[in-house]
Amino acid sequence: MKPAPTQVLEVLALSLMADVAAHIDDDYQRSALQISAALLLGAREEFDRAAARRVDENRALRELFTAARPVVEDEPLRTRLVEAAATVDTTLLVPDLEHANAELRALLIDLHIHVETLSGDAAHALDTAIWRELRVSTDRRRLSLAVF
Amino acid sequence: MELQDRLAAYARRRLDAAAAVTVGGLQRIHGGASRETFRFVLRYRQAGREVERRLILRRDPAGSLIETDRAVEFAAYAAFHGTAVPVPEPLWLEEDAHHLDHPFFIMEELVGGEASPLKLFEPPFGDHLERIGHRKWTILGEIARRDTSGIDAMAPITADGAWRRELARWEGVIDEDQLEPQPIIRAVIRWLRRNPPPPAQRISVVHGDYRTGNFLVTTEGNILGILDWEMAHLGDPLEDLAWSINRVWNWARDDRAGGLLPRSDAIRIWEDSSGLRAAPEALHWWELFSCVKGQGIWVSAARAYHDGRNLDPIMAIPSWMQGNSQDRAALELLGHLR
Numbered sequence: 408m409k410p411a412p413t414q415v416l417e418v419l420a421l422s423l424m425a426d427v428a429a430h431i432d433d434d435y436q437r438s439a440l441q442i443s444a445a446l447l448l449g450a451r452e453e454f455d456r457a458a459a460r461r462v463d464e465n466r467a468l469r470e471l472f473t474a475a476r477p478v479v480e481d482e483p484l485r486t487r488l489v490e491a492a493a494t495v496d497t498t499l500l501v502p503d504l505e506h507a508n509a510e511l512r513a514l515l516i517d518l519h520i521h522v523e524t525l526s527g528d529a530a531h532a533l534d535t536a537i538w539r540e541l542r543v544s545t546d547r548r549r550l551s552l553a554v555f
Numbered sequence: 556m557e558l559q560d561r562l563a564a565y566a567r568r569r570l571d572a573a574a575a576v577t578v579g580g581l582q583r584i585h586g587g588a589s590r591e592t593f594r595f596v597l598r599y600r601q602a603g604r605e606v607e608r609r610l611i612l613r614r615d616p617a618g619s620l621i622e623t624d625r626a627v628e629f630a631a632y633a634a635f636h637g638t639a640v641p642v643p644e645p646l647w648l649e650e651d652a653h654h655l656d657h658p659f660f661i662m663e664e665l666v667g668g669e670a671s672p673l674k675l676f677e678p679p680f681g682d683h684l685e686r687i688g689h690r691k692w693t694i695l696g697e698i699a700r701r702d703t704s705g706i707d708a709m710a711p712i713t714a715d716g717a718w719r720r721e722l723a724r725w726e727g728v729i730d731e732d733q734l735e736p737q738p739i740i741r742a743v744i745r746w747l748r749r750n751p752p753p754p755a756q757r758i759s760v761v762h763g764d765y766r767t768g769n770f771l772v773t774t775e776g777n778i779l780g781i782l783d784w785e786m787a788h789l790g791d792p793l794e795d796l797a798w799s800i801n802r803v804w805n806w807a808r809d810d811r812a813g814g815l816l817p818r819s820d821a822i823r824i825w826e827d828s829s830g831l832r833a834a835p836e837a838l839h840w841w842e843l844f845s846c847v848k849g850q851g852i853w854v855s856a857a858r859a860y861h862d863g864r865n866l867d868p869i870m871a872i873p874s875w876m877q878g879n880s881q882d883r884a885a886l887e888l889l890g891h892l893r
Contacts, residue, residue, distance in 0.1 A: 435583035442868040449875045505735075512736040519742055538891040541739050545886065548879040555802045555880040 416451035420444040449550050460547040461504035465496055468511040471540055472518070478529045481521055487514060515540075558655065559595070562612065565654045566597055569647055573599040573606075581612075585869060586670075589785045590625070591616050594664050609666055611643065614659035616865060626650070629660045630708035631784035634760060639697045641665075641780045668771025668779035672806040672814060675772060683776025688815030689824055690778045691770065695799060696828020698781075699759045699792035706760065709789045714754035717790040722747055722844060728851035732858035739882040740850045743843055746889065752840035755791035756831050763787050765795045766804045767813035796825050796833055797841035802884035803849060803877055839888065846885035853878040 423444040431437040472488040479485045491514050496504055515537065522534050556564075563578040570576055576599040586592030593612040600606070615625060625648065632645035643663040650658045669680060675687065703709070712720055726744055729737060762769075763786025771779040800812040800821055807814035812821040822833050857874035859865040886892040 433582065435585060438585045439868055442872050446868055446872055446875065449872075509735050512738055516736055516738045516741050519738065520745070523745065538886075538889075541742070541882075542886055542891055542893075545739075545879055545883045549883075550876060550879070553876045553880045554805055554808060555883055 413451050413454050416447050416454065420447035420451065423447070445552060448552060452550055456547075457501045458499045458504060461501065461508050462496055462499070464544060464547055465504065465507055465511055467540055467543070468508075468515060469494065471536060472511075472514070474536065475518055475522075475533055478525065478533045479518070479521060480525065484517060484521055488518065558593075561655055562595065565649070566599070570599055570601070573601040575600045586611070586613075586782065589616075590614055590659075609664040610646070611662050611664045612655075612659055613662070614655055615657040624708070625658055625660055625785075626708045627787055628785045629662075630706055631760065631762070631787035632662055634701065634706050635698070635781075638701070640694055640701070641778060642784075643780055643782075665771050665780040668773055670768060670771050670782065672768040672804075675767065676807060676814065679774045680772055680776065683772075684811075684815050686776040687772055687778065688811075688813065688821065690776075691767070691813065691815060692796075692799070692821045692824040693828045694770075694778060694781060695762075695765055695795055696825045696830075698762055698765075698795065699757070699825075699829040699831060701760055703758060703760060703789055706789070709760070709787065712758060712789050714756075714758060714791075717755050717758065717794070718747075718752050718840070718844070721790060721794065722847065725844075725848045725851040729847070729854055732851075732855045734854065734857055734861055737850060737854070739885055740847055743847055743885045743889070747840065747843055747847070750840065752791075752793075752837045753834070755793070757792065758789055759792040761788050761790040761792065761794050763795070763798075765799045766801075767806060767815060768804070791841065792829060792831060793833060793838055793841040794844070796822065797838055798845045798848070801842065801845045801849065802887065803880045843885060843888050846881050846888065849881040849884075850878065853881060 421444070423440055428437050428440050428444070431440060469492045472492040476485055476488055476492075479488060491511060494507065496507055498504075519534075519537050522530055522537065525533075559578050559581040562581065563576055566578060567573075567576045576597070579596045579598065581593055581595040583591065583593050590613040593614070595610055595612060597608045597610050598606065613625070613628070629645050629648040632642050635642045636644050643665050645660060645662045648660040649655075652658055669675065674680060675684070680687070722744070729740065762781065762784060764783050765781070769783040770781045773779055800818050804813050805811060810817065812818045815821070816824075822838070825831075826833055853873045856870045857878075860867075860870040860874075883892060
């Protein structure tokens with residue numbers, strides 16, 4: 408698709424901010440337009456990475472679940488982890504990847520809750536690995552326009 | 556009938572001794588995302604005198620960033636009007652929806668101030684950031700000082716109940732409105748329950764959204780008025796202090812709280828003004844809680860947009876821009892960001 412959607416979104420956003428907004432007298436409409444332009448810039452940044460970051464994260468979560476299996480003491484949870492670790496992303500369509508991601512992140516919450524009840528070095532290491540993955544998850548989602 | 560005409564008809568009822576009541580210049584503005592906000596000019600003749608007042612209409616919308624009680628917001632303005640905490644004068648609270656389709660209230664417009672946080676870093680405001688910051692946290696201390704008696708619209712709370720109620724409230728908002736799992740904020744909520752804070756030193760009015768962007772600043776660096784009291788309630792004053800220094804409000808993209816002052820200076824100014832102490836452990840609890848509350852607001856906005864109840868772009872952008880920042884702020888507070 409040429410010109411690249413990222414270029415089109417960026418040009419549109421900057422045009423709305425710099426050219427169009429300056430000609431709108433109504434404060435509310437001008438503000439809404441500027442916010443809309445910022446959203447276009449966010450969509451532009453997400454466009455290229457959308458599938459990649461979800462694939463990366465789903466893979467990382469499945470690997471984490473595999474590593475967690477020997478530490479987990481709750482049998483039903485261990486079964487769910489094994490099943491989730493065995494899943495694969497069969498398409499690169501973003502809604503499908505997103506759906507899988509939501510299921511994996513929900514399971515991550517259950518795993519985290521369980522790990523918090525455990526003691527010992529292995530549990531501590533797993534807890535550390537979960538927090539590391541959570542930190543990386545925010546790196547994957549970060550937008551340039553966000554303050555932090 | 557157009558909104559402007561209906562507003563004039565309402566004003567005529569309220570100003571029964573006035574004549575020639577008209578409304579002009581009605582214009583919608585962005586002013587807090589939980590109500591529709593309009594500015595307008597009310598003109599009338601009373602006791603042989605021509606009166607012109609610039610006013611603000613705050614009307615409930617169909618879907619909002621957060622569901623709040625207009626009577627509480629009105630009561631907050633009434634509680635502080637004429638005190639050391641500058642606020643616009645609240646005029647009329649109307650719960651009957653038939654006048655303007657939704658309940659609303661009307662207050663004075665404070666003219667000549669800038670609220671946009673991004674504009675504060677440009678001339679002429681940018682030269683006064685320290686002064687603005689000093690006023691910001693001094694006023695917040697004054698809010699904490701106010702006697703809460705007589706503010707009947709705000710539900711009472713005990714010193715040990717404040718944190719429980721607020722945490723339950725915002726956890727409930729996330730339960731109801733989240734569109735995707737929130738593993739970081741869920742972990743924070745568990746941490747907060749395992750490590751409860753000490754009871755509040757004092758039960759105060761909590762503004763609820765005290766941050767750079769919710770007050771009007773003059774070109775000389777004075778604060779003209781504190782706005783957006785839509786989340787006001789009685790509670791632990793540390794809640795406001797913690798919210799005011801949350802990372803997501805560091806608009807200058809550095810370590811200055813609210814883009815204005817070093818965090819330690821903000822806390823010291825607040826302590827001097829309020830007469831209270833911000834014990835590090837207690838403040839840490841409330842800072843983490845701020846991340847839960849923030850995420851609650853962002854997921855609520857995303858839900859309203861997702862469901863089509865409110866398609867204003869201001870409902871879409873917080874989840875995109877603030878949601879991840881809020882998670883990162885929580886990770887930093889827990890020592891997991893690096």
